[in-house]
Amino acid sequence: MSSQAQNALEENDEALRRQQLGHIVASSRLLTETVNHILSQATLTHRFQSQPPKTVSLDRLTKEVCREVVVPALQKGVEIEYLGKAEFETKGDDFALKQMIRNIIENAVKYSRPHSVVEVSLDVERSKPAAEIVLQVRDQGVGVSDEEKKHIFERFYRSSDNVHPGTGMGLAIAKEVAEHHHAIFRLKDNEPRGLIVEVVFPCDRGKRS
Structure with missing residues (x-):
C-alpha cells in the first residue's frame, strides 16, 4: 500500500493515478477485512475458553443477521430471503454462532450474480436415524467444484481462478464455530x-417450538 501510494503521488497521468488510487482502496479494504477476521477469531477463542454455554435462539440469530446484511447485499444487486418458520434453540455461544451465520451469508452474497437471491432457511430433518436441525444458505452464484469443496474451509485458501477479493478466513472461522457446537x-x-451450504446441528442439542 505504501508503494502504491508513493507511485500515485509521483504519477502525472490522471487516469493512471486514479487507477493506482483504486488499487490502494482495494488493498485497504482487504487489510481491514483481514484484521477484522483475526480479531474475531481471537475473540471467539477467548469466549470458547471463558464463556459457559447458554440457551441460544438459532432462528432469532439467523433473522438478525439477514436484516443486518440485507442492505449491503442489495447494494450488490442481491436479495436475501429468509424462509424459516419454526423456532429453534441450542446450547452455545450466541456471539460465535452469529459470527458463523454472518460469514456464511456474506460469502454467499459475495459469489452471487447480480439480480439473484440468497435463500436462508432453518428446519429439522427427521429422515435420518436421529433428527437434525439444518441451517441452509443457497446462492445462485458460480458454484464450487468438487475438488475445491475439499479445501474451502482451509485457512487462507484461495482458488487460483478466484477473482473476488477476500482473506480466505471467513469459512475457516465458521467451521471452527460449528465444530465447537458439535x-x-x-x-x-x-x-x-x-452452492448450498448447510450447517447440521444434532437435534438433541436443540429444541424446536
Whole structure:
C-alpha cells in the first residue's frame, strides 16, 4: 500500500493515478477485512475458553443477521430471503454462532450474480436415524467444484481462478464455530447453478417450538 501510494503521488497521468488510487482502496479494504477476521477469531477463542454455554435462539440469530446484511447485499444487486418458520434453540455461544451465520451469508452474497437471491432457511430433518436441525444458505452464484469443496474451509485458501477479493478466513472461522457446537458442514450443488451450504446441528442439542 505504501508503494502504491508513493507511485500515485509521483504519477502525472490522471487516469493512471486514479487507477493506482483504486488499487490502494482495494488493498485497504482487504487489510481491514483481514484484521477484522483475526480479531474475531481471537475473540471467539477467548469466549470458547471463558464463556459457559447458554440457551441460544438459532432462528432469532439467523433473522438478525439477514436484516443486518440485507442492505449491503442489495447494494450488490442481491436479495436475501429468509424462509424459516419454526423456532429453534441450542446450547452455545450466541456471539460465535452469529459470527458463523454472518460469514456464511456474506460469502454467499459475495459469489452471487447480480439480480439473484440468497435463500436462508432453518428446519429439522427427521429422515435420518436421529433428527437434525439444518441451517441452509443457497446462492445462485458460480458454484464450487468438487475438488475445491475439499479445501474451502482451509485457512487462507484461495482458488487460483478466484477473482473476488477476500482473506480466505471467513469459512475457516465458521467451521471452527460449528465444530465447537458439535455441528458439521455439508456442501451441495444448487440447481441450476450455485452452492448450498448447510450447517447440521444434532437435534438433541436443540429444541424446536
